[in-house]
Amino acid sequence: MSSLILLPVSMIAGLIGSLLGLGGGVIVVPVLTLYFGIDIKYAVAASLIAIIATSSGAAASFVKDHLTNVRLAIFLEIGTVFGALTGFLISDNFNSSHLQIFFGGFLIFSAIMMFRQKKDNRSEVNHPWSEALKLDSHFPEKGKMIYYKVAKVPIGLIVMYFAGILSAILGIGSGIFKILAMDGFMKLPMKVSSATSNFMIGVTASASAGAYFLKGDIKPDIVAPITIGILIGSFFGAKLMPKMNASAIRKIFIVLMVIIATQMIIKGLDL
Amino acid sequence: MKTAEEMELKISNVLRIGVYIAGGIILIGWLMAFNSNNNIFDVYKTYEEVDLITSLKAQVILQNWGRLITYLGLIVLILLPIIRVLMSVALFIKQKELKMALIGAIVFIGLLISFYQGL
Numbered sequence: 001m002s003s004l005i006l007l008p009v010s011m012i013a014g015l016i017g018s019l020l021g022l023g024g025g026v027i028v029v030p031v032l033t034l035y036f037g038i039d040i041k042y043a044v045a046a047s048l049i050a051i052i053a054t055s056s057g058a059a060a061s062f063v064k065d066h067l068t069n070v071r072l073a074i075f076l077e078i079g080t081v082f083g084a085l086t087g088f089l090i091s092d093n094f095n096s097s098h099l100q101i102f103f104g105g106f107l108i109f110s111a112i113m114m115f116r117q118k119k120d121n122r123s124e125v126n127h128p129w130s131e132a133l134k135l136d137s138h139f140p141e142k143g144k145m146i147y148y149k150v151a152k153v154p155i156g157l158i159v160m161y162f163a164g165i166l167s168a169i170l171g172i173g174s175g176i177f178k179i180l181a182m183d184g185f186m187k188l189p190m191k192v193s194s195a196t197s198n199f200m201i202g203v204t205a206s207a208s209a210g211a212y213f214l215k216g217d218i219k220p221d222i223v224a225p226i227t228i229g230i231l232i233g234s235f236f237g238a239k240l241m242p243k244m245n246a247s248a249i250r251k252i253f254i255v256l257m258v259i260i261a262t263q264m265i266i267k268g269l270d271l
Numbered sequence: 272m273k274t275a276e277e278m279e280l281k282i283s284n285v286l287r288i289g290v291y292i293a294g295g296i297i298l299i300g301w302l303m304a305f306n307s308n309n310n311i312f313d314v315y316k317t318y319e320e321v322d323l324i325t326s327l328k329a330q331v332i333l334q335n336w337g338r339l340i341t342y343l344g345l346i347v348l349i350l351l352p353i354i355r356v357l358m359s360v361a362l363f364i365k366q367k368e369l370k371m372a373l374i375g376a377i378v379f380i381g382l383l384i385s386f387y388q389g390l
Contacts, residue, residue, distance in 0.1 A: 003311050039318040049348060056351050057290040060283035063276070070279050074359055074375050081381035088388055096318060133370060202286075203378065206352035207385040213349055214389030216323040220341035221311055224301035227348070231294050 006036070006225035014054065014233020019240065019249055024050045024230045025172035026110065029103060030260045034267065038222060040099045044091075044171030045217040048209035050230040051173045055202035057231065058238070067195035069188070072135045072150065076196075077203050079157040080178070083164020084207035091169050100268030103170050107261035111254045113176050123151035123187035139192060148189055156186040168208035173201040275366060282358045289351045296344030304337025353382050 013027035025047040032043035062068045094102070126136050130150035138147040150156075159181035163174035175197045182193035212218055330338045360375035 003306065036312050038312055038315045041318040042315050049345060052348055052352060053290055053294065056286045056348075056355070058287075059355075060280065060287045063280045063283045066276070070276075070359070071371060074356070074371065074378060077356070077378045078374060078381065081378050081385065085381060085385040085388060088385060133374075203352040203356060203382070206349050207382050210349050210353075210382070210386040211389030213345060214323050214386060216321045216326050218345060219315060220300065220304065220338045220345070221306070222315060223345065224297050224304075224341050228294060228298050228301065231290070 003221055003225050006222070007229045009035075010050070010226045010229025011233035011236075014050075014230035014235075015237040015240070016233075016249070016253065017054065017230070018058075018234040018237030019244055020253055022173075022175065024054055024226075024234075025170070026107065026257070028226060028230070029171050030107070030264055032222070032226075033100065034260070034263050040096045040103070041091075041217060042219055042222055044099070044169070045209070045212040046219070046223045046226055047171035048167075048205045048212065049218060049223050050226050051171075051205040052202050052209055053227050053231050054234045055173065055198060055205065057234070059199055059202065061238070062195045062199050065195065066139050067191050068199045069135070069137050069192055069196045070199070071133065071137070072182075072188075073196050073200045075133060075135065075153075076157060076160045076178075076181075077200055079160030080164035080167065080174070080200060080204035081207045083161040083166075084168040084204055085164075085211075086161075087165035087168025088208045088211045090165070094169065097268045097270060099169070100264045102268075104261040104263075104265035104268060106166070106170055106172070107257050107264065110176050111257040111261070113180070114250060114254050114257075121187055122189070123149045125149055125151070127151050127153040127186075129153040137192075139189070141191075146189065148192065149187070151187040152185045156181045159185060164204055164207070167204050168211075173205060175201060275362065278362050279359070282355055282362070285358075286351055286355050289347065289354070293344045293348040293351065296347060297341050298344075300337045300339070300341030300344055302337070303340060304335055353379070356382065 009031055013024050017024045017027060028047040028050055029043045032038040032046065033040045126149045130136055130153050135150045136148060138145045159177060163177035166172065166177065167174040178197035178200060179193045182188045182196060183190050356375055356379050360372050360379065363372035363375060
């Protein structure tokens, strides 16, 4: 297939990604491997570049809405960056079939996570690390300030380390695991968790993208149309967001994820 | 004196402009190297490790300037998050928040070690 087709495909990936708050990786990697027949190792490297573009491009709007906890993000980036470093080092141990099966499993897990009820359970006390680094913060909601504390900081950091490993191996932003660490363990409000996660994704992705780049795995023929397409798609996604029924798109997408996951696993098992 | 959040917003805006610049460079490179060949992805069907320097040299020999320009755009894009970490460290030092500056510096060192693994 000509590289021109990748442009509209990535535009759609960027559009859906920003409507659903997913990184493009969940879409880009399967599309490249299943429909373009590209080896998953190139797909993973290309996807990380697309993730840097979308996350870095959107960071300003996340900071502007006062939801991002910048101090916490930088602290947790220690976990994700060293995780990404580890992920890159162990990625050589997996062949392409392993990666496809692994990716399929990840997609099914993500689909299950998308059904999860979003409810906030706050912590009344700060973890000592949070106290020392002043990680607790506040955000405006419906005209008043909501204050929150940060619990279980070390566990959050460990989960971030694993999120970083997965990001480097599978070419994803790992937003689902980052949010899990923040609202599940550290008891942050959901809105803060997702804004802070999006803010962190660019730094996580650049750790392994830089390594893949120097290794020579990032190919301009694949990456150029994807990066441009994703940037255009997510730009329009952000504009469309308030006008769309995200929960309907979400349901369709969960079904799609399960189908794609099955295809990835079948391809990986070479059935 | 601006608040830390205003400064962070400024850093994020710089980052956004950087993404547009990198995207522009990549677009120019892609258009210059554009190949309507229907089999363009055939070489990527199975993974083969070719290091960056060898790939770059091959593009110079082929005089494929478009691909080289795309590589330049990619470098800009990959460096953006690193610049953001460095700018945050500078901001923390300015505010005499040395513990946070140290944390930012650890993240920066992690990024450098990670890059080094790719060589």
